[in-house]
Amino acid sequence: MPINRVAIGLPREDVVHPGALKAALAEFISTAIFVFAGQGSGMAFSKLTDNASNTPAGIIMASLAHAFGLFVGVSTATNISDGHVNPAVTFGAFLGGNISLLRGILYWIAQLLGSTVACLLLKFSTHGMTTSAFALSSGVNVWNAFVFEIVMTFGLVYTVYATAIDPKKDDVGIIAPLAIGFVVGANILAGGAFEGASMNPAVSFGPALVSWDWTNHWVYWVGPLIGGGLAGIIYNLFFITRTHEPVPSTSEF
Template identity: 70%
Template structure:
């Protein structure tokens, strides 16, 4: 069962060159993803008055995020696993596929990558505000459930295409499958709560703009959704031949 696979690891991982390289890869991948995703929204808003609130703006956001995540996952996959998302990292931890200490390194790197992307976007665009996440026509409870469901779909896709040891050749399409589910979910939830599915994606803009309204929704929802997906997939679909955590020497 998933919970029994959880591993804490040890403090040596924090300083091991392999773990630090993986964290750097997460930082760069998250930076690439947020810079492209946020930047496309800012550019669309500049080119069209109130453009981000239109159907065309929603489609543009979905396509940009799908493409950017495909690339971000691809470039980090062979180094860190290409999580690019604290909820994915948390789901991997719940399933016993990453230790707590390595996961914390990933979280720090992901949050820093998102923040730097937003800072540079603000500078490069002459001070344009980054797009913070907010609720439109729904309550915080409804947004919480929406984030749980969307992130469940995302992390379930990650498990099926990237983590499952039986994935075989399916692993080659993991980045595009992950990008596609995020793009599709943006089309579902973008008009209601921005469709974050990723605490790092909502954290960077919130920090740079210092706007924290309903920020907890974009943490609690994705983490719960990621954990549920990990438990469901691990319990029902991963066999006893589940891959073990790498030893300290392999980091």
């Protein structure tokens, strides 16, 4: 079971080690790049269309901006921190035994700070425009949004595992950032008109904090964490094969 491989970690190695701090900085920068592009595209479209961002054109613009921004964010951080750029991805990796708890918490802090700084920069550079918190559309209740977030984040983290974490990924590893960006863009096309399609607690946290709007905010944490956690456990349980070959004796050398 994946849960058997869950590790707490050591502060000296997973929190204060220079390698850990570099990885956290990479997560901070990549998350800021992603949120600045995604949130900024929505603010730009609202300005151009007099606050009519929740239209077919606005959804397509958000989908493209998030797909491109995440592609860049994951690509730039992959060689340093594995390019999570998302607390739900980090949580799924933790439950699958691929990152320690302490390193995961460090990533979460970096991701939330990156999102917040990106939103503050957007508010400053747009002369005080509102960084819109994620919200439900008319006729959509919190449980509809909750299921949306679980399903979409499951698809995202499942894609991360298949293309970036799976030890057998060598033949597809080069397309991992592209596939991850594509699945987020596709999910925004599917769920953006209903509840914003976050799939990422950090993406929701920054705008909510800067605009101080926490309406239904729990949906954008609990849904993605459940979806990401399920994807991590299921992919590890059914698709990752770990062989335990005996250590060769000296006579075999």
